[in-house]
Amino acid sequence: MSIIIFDFDDTIFNTRKLKKTIFDKIESLGISSEIVKNSYEISKKRFNHYTPDNHISIINEMSDHDISPKQTAEIKAIDFSLHRNDKIHDILSSLSKKNHLILLTIGDQNFQKLKIHKSGISKYFHEIHIVSDRKEDFISGRKFTDDVYFINDKKSENKIIKKMFPNIKVIDFNINKREP
Numbered sequence: 001m002s003i004i005i006f007d008f009d010d011t012i013f014n015t016r017k018l019k020k021t022i023f024d025k026i027e028s029l030g031i032s033s034e035i036v037k038n039s040y041e042i043s044k045k046r047f048n049h050y051t052p053d054n055h056i057s058i059i060n061e062m063s064d065h066d067i068s069p070k071q072t073a074e075i076k077a078i079d080f081s082l083h084r085n086d087k088i089h090d091i092l093s094s095l096s097k098k099n100h101l102i103l104l105t106i107g108d109q110n111f112q113k114l115k116i117h118k119s120g121i122s123k124y125f126h127e128i129h130i131v132s133d134r135k136e137d138f139i140s141g142r143k144f145t146d147d148v149y150f151i152n153d154k155k156s157e158n159k160i161i162k163k164m165f166p167n168i169k170v171i172d173f174n175i176n177k178r179e180p
Contacts, residue, residue: 007152008105049108080118092124
């Protein structure tokens with residue numbers, strides 16, 4: 001049995017597509033795309049991780065718009081299953097039967113849990129870990145006796161994992177390069 005560590009965002013879940021969905025919903029309230037994009041970047045920097053609530057609070061600070069709690073709820077009412085790739089879903093189902101699957105992701109605990117649960121993929125993973133900072137810290141705290149694969153979309157993280165853990169097989173995979 002192999003251990004396969006998957007990243008979540010843009011590896012098995014199309015976060016780029018989710019971001020567009022959220023941006024489109026916010027823009028439909030009459031907020032310019034420039035404000036939406038700028039507030040997104042500010043939100044990520046200020047709060048360290050993205051959440052729609054933080055994004056909306058920055059928009060309310062930056063502009064003369066006041067997005068109401070009802071509008072916020074509408075923005076957050078997202079069908080997360082639309083942002084997964086069904087081929088990945090099938091692959092996870094098959095892999096989970098013969099391997100130990102670990103989901104390792106960085107982000108806001110609550111928002112990541114929501115995305116993972118609502119996307120319908122949590123049932124394939126034997127372990128789910130949401131970290132706030134560095135994936136290599138999680139990996140360095142583990143003792144692996146089986147073959148280990150690390151599947152992730154971020155080249156900078158992959159480079160670190162390859163260097164720190166030469167026995168781990170790193171696979172660069174970005175879902176956005178695989179689907180239309």
